[in-house]
């Protein structure tokens with residue numbers, strides 16, 4: 001036996017502890033049945049009858065228990081191996097921590113606490129998960145994602161998130177640590193697959209209750225069988241009744257249930273999806289509506305100023321200069337690209353001095369504008385066209401007649417228009433161009449095939465939104481949405497009974513990510529987004545939602561299929577064993593005894609053997625999962641009911657006949 005196999009057996013035996021079994025009522029009943037049979041063994045030998053039978057049943061039931069706990073142990077060990085591979089690099093990391101007075105001290109990464117700031121330079125490994133608070137750098141994330149193409153991460157943007165173990169390729173960064181040791185996303189994910197801290201998901205709980213109730217029903221069935229049997233003159237032994245009970249209760253699904261859940265979690269991990277709960281993985285399988293923001297999710301998110309379009313009767317230069325001045329202190333990529341374009345278009349660098357001592361008005365998703373108030377009293381603003389039009393009107397100005405046409409012209413190509421104003425005067429519009437991600441349209445097609453409606457919500461104007469929506473192929477879009485509007489939309493969808501997924505990366509996405517049933521944050525996103533979400537994609541690929549949906553569906557369908565199979569099996573066993581027990585004394589029942597089994601003893605033994613062996617036989621299936629090709633959930637359900645329901649009903653007959661034939665010579 002290899003060390004790993006030895007550990008597995010150890011884990012399986014540990015699973016027999018009463019505290020562990022108490023989590024699983026079906027297996028608890030099997031354990032009690034096993035004890036009863038062991039107790040009956042010496043009694044049987046003393047009485048000279050049934051001792052060997054009691055011992056055989058006891059051992060078979062013990063095997064049943066070990067197969068069930070073994071399935072869970074196997075799933076756990078695979079999950080841990082998966083998570084461990086992701087976490088490996090972290091242990092030996094060191095860090096340079098910034099103290100309050102700006103000094104740097106060398107510490108082990110394990111000493112870092114949430115809120116600590118560390119400095120990392122080109123060539124070094126990032127010591128902890130966190131958010132870049134200063135600087136921008138290209139980073140190699142292959143330790144986490146397996147993908148070695150460098151990615152850009154930057155303070156103050158929706159791409160400020162960094163992970164422990166990834167390598168800084170250029171520049172110097174200051175990073176704020178986001179988790180205490182042992183509390184990182186991966187640590188939490190590992191805890192989720194480990195027995196001690198694993199919580200049942202709501203639907204696992206519901207299924208467990210159902211299985212417990214079925215167990216109770218069958219207990220009553222078996223107990224009432226005693227007087228009925230004695231009435232027709234059939235002798236029932238305790239061991240026989242225990243064996244019958246165990247065959248009837250849903251041991252197969254009861255034994256495989258935890259393994260199915262854990263396998264779902266490790267499949268998510270294999271896809272570089274870190275779930276914060278088992279529930280998140282499950283919910284992903286039932287999503288009805290997916291909300292996505294536009295910039296950075298559907299588009300590459302690299303919005304760059306490409307054009308200044310002045311209103312009639314406004315010259316080009318004042319538009320360029322105001323755009324420049326209002327963006328000098330704007331740290332957003334949009335703001336900086338406006339400064340770059342203005343410089344390329346010949347802005348006088350001396351002009352910057354006008355902004356000395358100015359008050360900067362930062363962009364917010366709420367106001368959708370930004371700007372500066374100069375010491376000269378001039379107020380310069382830029383922002384979403386309707387926000388700027390409203391601002392100009394509030395200053396007592398008039399919106400020029402050709403403004404709307406100008407905005408529409410820029411928007412039709414899918415560019416984002418940013419209007420520019422100085423006090424009462426609306427000067428013109430800046431075009432911010434962005435590129436739709438390659439292959440995103442196919443992803444939306446796939447989602448539609450899975451029965452999921454996609455809705456793009458953007459802060460951008462309706463024309464730009466519709467242009468992008470049409471090209472990307474989303475089902476619906478909502479433009480000029482504030483964070484509140486996003487939240488309200490999620491609540492509306494939820495109120496009408498739909499399960500909503502939200503993909504996002506920005507701090508302004510955080511409330512929506514928290515409200516959604518499935519909030520999928522990009523690992524590159526801000527800490528606020530990663531914290532609010534219940535799933536994080538290490539690859540920072542919004543299209544990953546499709547994988548999440550598939551993994552979730554696979555989990556639900558696998559569980560459904562094995563439940564159907566298990567219950568159908570139990571029903572079949574009932575019709576195999578009962579006639580065998582009664583056929584001799586009640587000739588009318590003989591007709592039902594189509595199986596013509598050797599003897600009641602061999603019939604019950606054959607059923608118990610089948611009942612035990614079906615668990616390991618189904619372990620690979622439970623761990624790998626049912627394949628879910630693109631199909632709606634109802635379609636999948638129908639197909640599975642047919643295969644696993646009918647299959648589950650039929651299989652026990654030939655198998656029990658086979659075991660009966662093999663056992664017959666020995667009883």
Ligand SMILES: Nc1ncnc2c1ncn2[C@@H]1O[C@H](COP(=O)(O)OP(=O)(O)OP(=O)(O)O)[C@@H](O)[C@H]1O
Pocket residue numbers: 293294295296330332334335363364365368369370382383384385416417418457458459460461481506508
């Ligand atoms: N730095 C900025 N200064 C002024 N206005 C801006 C700035 N950045 C964006 N805007 C304007 O505010 C609008 C909303 O921007 P925001 O990034 O919040 O959109 P969003 O809701 O995140 O949607 P999406 O990311 O899908 O475009 C933009 O469409 C643009 O008109």
Ligand SMILES: [K+]
Pocket residue numbers: 246247248249250251252570611
């Ligand atoms: K059973």
Ligand SMILES: [Mg+2]
Pocket residue numbers: 293294295296506
């Ligand atoms: Mg955004």
